[in-house]
Amino acid sequence: MSQAAVTIFVLVLFLSILLWISNRASKENVATPNDFFLAGRGLGTIVMTMTTGASYFSTWTLLGAIGSHYRDGVWFVAFAAWAVVHAMFIWLFGTRIWYLGRKHNFITPGDMVEKYFNSPFLRILFAVVGIVGLVPYMLIQITGGAFALNSLTNNEIPYWVGVLIMGAFVGIIVTLSGGRGAAWADTFMGFFFGSVLLLITLIFISRAGGFDAFKGLQETAPQILVNKGNFWGIFETALGLGFGFWIMPHMWQKFYSAKSPLILAKTSIITPFWNSWLMALGALFIGMLAHTPGLVPGLSAETSDRIIPLFFSTYAPIFGSIVVAAVIAAGISTINSALLSSASLLVNDLFVRFVKKDASLEKTTSIAKATVLLMTVLVVIISFIPAAQGFLVPVAALGYGIVLQLVPAALGPLFWRGGTKAGAIASIFVGLAGLTFVYLAGSPLPIGPATTGFLLGLAAFFLVSLATRDQDTKNKEEFHTDLNRVFYPEEAAYNNTKEVAS
Numbered sequence: 001m002s003q004a005a006v007t008i009f010v011l012v013l014f015l016s017i018l019l020w021i022s023n024r025a026s027k028e029n030v031a032t033p034n035d036f037f038l039a040g041r042g043l044g045t046i047v048m049t050m051t052t053g054a055s056y057f058s059t060w061t062l063l064g065a066i067g068s069h070y071r072d073g074v075w076f077v078a079f080a081a082w083a084v085v086h087a088m089f090i091w092l093f094g095t096r097i098w099y100l101g102r103k104h105n106f107i108t109p110g111d112m113v114e115k116y117f118n119s120p121f122l123r124i125l126f127a128v129v130g131i132v133g134l135v136p137y138m139l140i141q142i143t144g145g146a147f148a149l150n151s152l153t154n155n156e157i158p159y160w161v162g163v164l165i166m167g168a169f170v171g172i173i174v175t176l177s178g179g180r181g182a183a184w185a186d187t188f189m190g191f192f193f194g195s196v197l198l199l200i201t202l203i204f205i206s207r208a209g210g211f212d213a214f215k216g217l218q219e220t221a222p223q224i225l226v227n228k229g230n231f232w233g234i235f236e237t238a239l240g241l242g243f244g245f246w247i248m249p250h251m252w253q254k255f256y257s258a259k260s261p262l263i264l265a266k267t268s269i270i271t272p273f274w275n276s277w278l279m280a281l282g283a284l285f286i287g288m289l290a291h292t293p294g295l296v297p298g299l300s301a302e303t304s305d306r307i308i309p310l311f312f313s314t315y316a317p318i319f320g321s322i323v324v325a326a327v328i329a330a331g332i333s334t335i336n337s338a339l340l341s342s343a344s345l346l347v348n349d350l351f352v353r354f355v356k357k358d359a360s361l362e363k364t365t366s367i368a369k370a371t372v373l374l375m376t377v378l379v380v381i382i383s384f385i386p387a388a389q390g391f392l393v394p395v396a397a398l399g400y401g402i403v404l405q406l407v408p409a410a411l412g413p414l415f416w417r418g419g420t421k422a423g424a425i426a427s428i429f430v431g432l433a434g435l436t437f438v439y440l441a442g443s444p445l446p447i448g449p450a451t452t453g454f455l456l457g458l459a460a461f462f463l464v465s466l467a468t469r470d471q472d473t474k475n476k477e478e479f480h481t482d483l484n485r486v487f488y489p490e491e492a493a494y495n496n497t498k499e500v501a502s
Contacts, residue, residue, distance in 0.1 A: 006318055006321050007149065007153050007157065007320075007321040007324060008157075009321075010321035010322060010324075010325055011149075011165070011321070011324070011325055011328065014325040014328070014329070015169055015328075017188070018169075018173060018185050018188070018189070018332065019169075019172075019173065021177075021181065021184050021185050021188060022172075022173040022176050022177035022181040022184075022185060023176065023177070024184070025177040025178075025180045025181035025183075025184045025185075026176050026177040026178075026180075026181060028180060029177065029178055029180060029181075032361045032362075032364075032365060033107055033344070033347075033348060033361065033364050033365060033368065034105070034107065035178065035179070035180070035365075036178035036179060036340075036365045036368055036369075037107055037178065037179050037253065037340060037341075037343075037344045037348075037368070038107060038179050038253060038256050038257045039178070039179040039180040039182075039183050039257050040180065041101075041102065041256060041257055041258070041259070042257075042259050043183055043254075043257045043258050043259055043263065044259055044263060045263050045266045045267065045270075046187065047183050047184065047186075047187050048183075048254070048257070048258050048259075048263050048264070048266075048267050049266070049267045049270045049271055050186055050187040050190035050191065051182070051183040051186035051187060051190070051254060051333075051337070052090075052251065052254050052267060052271060053190055053194075053271055054186040054187075054189055054190035054193075054333035054334070055182075055186060055250055055251065055254065055333060055334050055336075055337040055338075064140065064144070064305055065279070065280075065283035065287070066283045066286050066287040066290075066304075066305075066307050066308065067287065067304035067305035067306075067307060068287065069224075069283055069284050069286070069287025069288055070224075070287040070288070070290050070291065070299075070301075070304040070307060071301055071304055072224075072228070073221075073223060073224030073225065073226065073228070073288065074224060074225055074226070074227060074284070074288065075226075075227045075228045075229070075230055075233075075234070077280055077281070077284045086242070086245065086268070086271055086272040087268035087269060087271065087272055088268075089242060089243075089245055089246055090245075090246070090255075090264055090267060090268035090271065091264065091265065091268050093246040093255075093414060094246060094255040094258075094264045094267075094268070095255075095261045095264050095265075095487075096414045096415075096483060096487070097112075097246070097252060097255040097256065097414070098255045098256065098258050098260075098261055098264060099261065099482070099483070099486055100112055100413065100414075100479065100482075100483075101255070101256040102256075103482065106256060107253070107256070107344060107348050108126075108127070108249065108252075108253065108341075108344050108345055108348050108349050109126050109130065109247075109249055109252045109253075109406070109410070110122070110123035110124075110126040110127050110130075110345065110348075110349040111123070111348070111349075112413055113126055113409060113410065113412075113413060113424070115475055116412060116413035116475055116476060116479055117412065117413075117420075117421040117424055117470070117476075118421065118470070118472050118475060119421045119424075119425070120353070120354070121425065122409065122421065122424055122425060123349050123353065124349070124350070124354075125425070125428050126345075126349070126406060126409075127345040127346070127349035127350055129402060129403060129405065129406055129428065129432070130248075130249040130341070130342075130345050130403060130406070131249075131342050131345050131346065132402055133248070133249075133399045133400070133401075133402035133403035134248070134249060134250065134338045134341060134342050134399060134403075135342075135378075135379065135382065135399070136398045136399035136402075137248070137334070137338055137399035137400075138334075138335045138338045138339065138342070138375075138379045139379055139382055139383055140331075141166070141331035141332070141334050141335040141338075142163055142166045142167060142170075142331065142335065142379060142380065142383045143163070143383050144305075144327065144331055145162055145165075145166045145327055145328045145331040145332075146159045146160075146161075146162025146163045146165075146166060146383070147159065147162070147305065147306055147309075148162075148306065148308070148309045148323075148324045148327040148328070149161070149162040149165070149309075149324055149328075150162060151303075151306040151309035151310055151313060153313070154313060160384070163380055163383050163384065164380065166328065166331060166332070166335075167376050167377070167379065167380035167383075168376075169332065170332055170335050170336055170339065170376060171339075171372060171373050171376035171377075173185065173332075173336065174336045174339050174340055174372050174376075175369045175372050175373055178340065179257065179340055182336040182337050182340055183257070185332070185333065185336065186333045186336070186337070189329035189332065189333040190333060192325075192326060192329050193326040193327070193329045193333075194278060194279075196322065196323060196326035197278065197279065197282045197283075197326070198278065198282060200282070200286060200308060200323065201281075201282040201285050201286055204285060204286045204289045204290075204295075204311075205285060205289065207292075207295060207315075208289040208292040208295055209292070213289055213292065214288075214289075216292060217288060217289070217291060217292070220291055220292065220293055221288075221291035224288055224291060225288075231446075232446040232447050232448070232451075233448070235447070235451065236447060236448045236450055236451045239404070239450070239451055239454065240400035240401060240404055240450055241400065243404055243407050243454075244400040244403065244404065247403055247404065247406055247407050247410060248399075248400070248403050249341040249342075249344075249345060249403070250337040250338045250340065250341035253337075253340075253341055253344065254337070286307065286308070287304075287307065290304075290307045290311075295311070296310050296311045296314075297310065297314050298310055308323055308327070309323070309324060309327075335379075339372050339375055339376060339379075340372065342371075342375050343368050343369075343371040343372045343375060344368065346371050346375075347364060347367050347368045347371050348364075351367065352364055352367075400450065401435055401448075401449055401450030401453070402432070402435070402450075404431075404450050404453070404454050405427075405428055405431030405432050405435060405453050405454060405457050406428060407454065407457075407458075408424070408427035408428075408431070408454075408457045408458045408460070408461035408462075409423075409424035409425075409427050409428055409461065411461070412424055412461075412476075413476075413479050414483075416465075417476055417477070417479075417480045418465055418466070419461060419462075419465045420464070420465040420468045420469060420470050421468075421470055422464050422465070422468040423460070423461045423462070423463075423464040423465030423466075423468060424461065424465075426460045426461065426464040427457040427458065427460045427461035427464070428457065430453075430456050430457050430459075430460040431453040431454060431456060431457025431458075431460070432453060432457075433453070433456075434449075434452045434453035434455075434456040434457070435449045435450055435452065435453030436449075436453075438452045438453070
């Protein structure tokens with residue numbers, strides 16, 4: 001049996017399991033946007049932990065991050081420092097998003113910012129920027145899976161076939177089972193590709209010389225053991241990953257989906273260990289040890305995003321098929337949530353809100369399913385553009401960078417009652433303008449496009465907010481009064497006592 005045949009057999013088996021999980025989930029679905037997009041707001045600790053991690057760490061972990069470590073060495077692992085604040089971000093932002101979402105029945109980030117700032121225009125901005133930012137993120141899942149299939153089978157399965165397999169299957173399972181199916185499938189796939197990554201790491205260490213593996217790198221590739229001191233590069237990556245964990249639309253909606261804030265508290269404790277350090281250190285060891293002479297035949301800087309498929313196509317083709325299944329799992333577990341989120345932004349924030357306001361819940365759900373299929377086709381088409389087939393980490397960073405510009409405006413409903421509608425709008429336009437200018441023209445400053453835009457947008461938010469005033473502040477006061485009462489009950493009780501006394 002040829003390598004391509006073995007790979008196809010394993011892949012069919014794996015995809016059949018996912019299809020079975022999705023079918024089971026679909027039997028519990030109700031034809032409402034709440035259920036289709038947010039799994040009925042009932043996710044528990046294990047599913048919540050795995051779906052947040054599996055939706056965030058994707059093909060860039062099993063392919064792109066490993067390639068970056070091969071090309072740039074040990075310095076890139078510093079991005080994992082963001083895991084230290086990972087738990088804090090889930091607690092600081094996730095619980096507030098959960099509470100406001102549950103009280104006001106929000107489905108998208110745009111729901112929240114429109115109600116808070118009384119601005120339909122801000123809803124549109126959040127939806128458009130969110131969709132544009134999710135496209136590169138979805139793109140790398142399809143291209144990464146297709147490249148992995150192509151590499152492992154020595155080009156017997158062409159790139160275009162891999163793209164169609166990824167696109168068709170993701171479209172089917174998301175349309176079939178919605179948010180609940182995505183979360184259940186993520187749980188299976190998260191455990192699967194996390195365990196496979198751990199096993200691959202141990203195999204690479206063993207093949208490279210065991211405990212003495214890293215000593216050999218001192219002679220063969222000493223440059224990768226040296227910290228290049230690229231502080232600003234790491235700062236930008238960590239900033240995008242850190243804030244991206246809650247501002248990316250598909251992650252924001254994960255917080256809406258939790259059964260309770262206690263679920264988020266437990267998730268915040270578990271996630272950094274399973275979903276952050278495992279992914280970061282595994283990718284580091286594999287990428288660096290790939291410099292061991294003869295370990296990965298045919299490896300070069302240009303093919304470094306395919307280290308794992310190249311390795312197993314030579315040494316253990318059958319196990320390599322399982323590895324490719326893990327890569328596919330990593331991609332599907334991310335793109336399914338991103339597709340679902342993109343559909344919710346298009347349907348809930350744009351179509352139903354401004355075009356078909358009287359659409360029934362069943363009709364809205366049907367439109368959402370059709371939108372998932374259309375978005376899938378769009379991403380598949382883009383994946384054939386040569387520019388979309390570059391290194392995975394830079395493509396993913398572009399998506400993070402775009403959505404990062406929404407952070408200042410989102411701080412208004414979550415933390416700062418002084419933020420105004422004009423300040424929020426200005427922050428998004430200034431942030432995107434700064435990102436675009438630096439991306440196209442460069443900058444004399446050490447910071448990159450995303451960080452430049454973020455810092456400029458943050459400054460615009462505060463300065464414009466200080467210089468302007470909103471006419472209607474009823475919703476703003478209600479938001480912050482409720483948040484203070486829930487998160488700072490003693491302070492709220494003290495303030496109430498003072499008001500009564502006066």
